[in-house]
Amino acid sequence: MVVAGDEICASPLFARAADVARLIWCTKRGLRDTVNEMLLYPERLMVSKYLDPLRILTGMGRRASALSMQLAKKKRREDAKVALSRFALRPLNVNIGCGGQPFKDWLNLDLDSEAKADIIWNVTDGLPFASGACAFIYCEHFLEHLAIEDGVRFLAECHRSLQERGVVRIGMPSAQEIVRHYFESDWANQPWLEKYGFTWIKTRAEYINVCFREWGHQWLYDVEELQRRLREAGFTQIEIVKWGESRHFELRNRETRIETLLICEATK
Numbered sequence: 001m002v003v004a005g006d007e008i009c010a011s012p013l014f015a016r017a018a019d020v021a022r023l024i025w026c027t028k029r030g031l032r033d034t035v036n037e038m039l040l041y042p043e044r045l046m047v048s049k050y051l052d053p054l055r056i057l058t059g060m061g062r063r064a065s066a067l068s069m070q071l072a073k074k075k076r077r078e079d080a081k082v083a084l085s086r087f088a089l090r091p092l093n094v095n096i097g098c099g100g101q102p103f104k105d106w107l108n109l110d111l112d113s114e115a116k117a118d119i120i121w122n123v124t125d126g127l128p129f130a131s132g133a134c135a136f137i138y139c140e141h142f143l144e145h146l147a148i149e150d151g152v153r154f155l156a157e158c159h160r161s162l163q164e165r166g167v168v169r170i171g172m173p174s175a176q177e178i179v180r181h182y183f184e185s186d187w188a189n190q191p192w193l194e195k196y197g198f199t200w201i202k203t204r205a206e207y208i209n210v211c212f213r214e215w216g217h218q219w220l221y222d223v224e225e226l227q228r229r230l231r232e233a234g235f236t237q238i239e240i241v242k243w244g245e246s247r248h249f250e251l252r253n254r255e256t257r258i259e260t261l262l263i264c265e266a267t268k
């Protein structure tokens with residue numbers, strides 16, 4: 001049943017009024033900060049840049065965008081809580097950065113609202129699970145999309161979220177394989193170049209730059225680097241595994257990409 005209060009909240013007029021209220025709030029804070037700064041550092045008044053309207057506007061703009069990010073984060077947190085409470089299976093099996101490849105009966109998470117995810121979430125905000133809540137965590141072609149500091153934080157969050165003997169499986173492109181191909185005469189004959197329409201690449205340099213920079217790649221790994229970063233995140237039991245193969249039934253036949261050439265499982 002819709003009550004009168006709900007109707008008001010859902011109305012476009014209410015949304016507009018809320019926007020105006022937010023704008024006034026930001027303007028007030030922007031002005032207050034500027035006045036505070038002038039009171040704290042009166043000598044700066046001599047150089048009148050603090051009264052520059054452009055500067056005041058920029059400050060307001062920054063506050064407004066920080067506020068809208070805060071609100072988006074708050075909404076993601078609330079939505080995640082609801083999605084988690086509706087998900088019946090425990091302990092959780094979680095597919096992170098699922099994109100268009102969700103797993104049935106797993107909790108699928110992605111930052112992109114267009115992804116087929118149960119939870120829209122940015123892992124740079126941590127993972128929205130209680131400590132020890134997950135049995136298995138999986139991600140394919142995901143970790144290399146995070147800057148290295150965020151990547152290690154993410155792995156540490158996996159460690160925290162896993163139950164004892166829980167396992168995270170990570171599949172990704174292999175920096176070692178990419179570089180090996182660079183030195184081979186048939187470097188241009190790799191199936192994934194054709195699969196993703198990258199046959200336009202003309203030189204080895206173009207090839208290697210694409211591998212390291214395209215698709216938002218931030219940091220590529222080889223075995224040594226992945227093991228090192230997993231250790232930094234708290235894992236001690238780390239095993240390099242083959243495509244589709246696992247000692248754990250839940251983690252078998254999960255890879256979907258032929259170019260997933262570096263795969264490992266780390267156990268808590």
Ligand SMILES: C[S@@+](CC[C@H](N)C(=O)[O-])C[C@H]1O[C@@H](n2cnc3c(N)ncnc32)[C@H](O)[C@@H]1O
Pocket residue numbers: 096097098099100101109110111112115121122123124139140141142145146215256257
């Ligand atoms: C290359 S796609 C891989 C999708 C899928 N795993 C696959 O193999 O087809 C990387 C996915 O990670 C997601 N992603 C990137 N950064 C993220 C972040 N900080 N938090 C959550 N998801 C993120 C992207 O939205 C994208 O769906």
